[in-house]
Amino acid sequence: MEHYHPVFVHFSIALLATSSILYIFSLFSLKNSHHQQIRNAAYWNLLLGTAINLATLISGWVTYNTVAHNDISHAAMYNHMLWAIATSITYTVLTIWAYVNHKSDRQSWTLPLSIAFALALLIITGHKGGELVFKHALGVSKDSLKSNHGHNHGH
């Protein structure tokens, strides 16, 4: 399970980001005949994204407890985890809100605006997760790091 986090993060990020962008889009299509279709697509991406995010959280927790790290990367991991928890709680609350309101005809603009805020959290969480791998080399095998040295032909 320790190598599965990078598999699930892409589903969380893609589904939740697509949903958020469609919700924001729906604000500009209130008088458009495609408005309801955009809202429906946003809604289903949100439901799927929030469901699969459970696997992202669990796999992240497993990796957190098993991956080799030092004090600096531990602090970065902890920081990424806090952002991930804040992001996940926000999207979960918004998903419940969207679920409760889905059948109603009232198209509030507060939900899309709140989802835009959640998207900002998601971007920060993803960025901090990427830094764990590309800056702190967490989860990267020592052998492949060594084999990247001493190769020089101009790039």
Ligand code: HEM
């Ligand atoms: C909204 C939930 C989360 C998102 C969107 C997310 C996103 C990411 C991303 C994009 C990466 C880089 C993956 C790569 O490029 O290979 C990453 C790595 C990592 N994340 Fe998360 N993460 C989430 C939750 C968590 C949680 C809750 C923890 C810990 C409890 C965690 C711990 C880690 C660790 C240790 C790594 C580095 C090792 C690895 O890539 O497997 N993540 N995360």
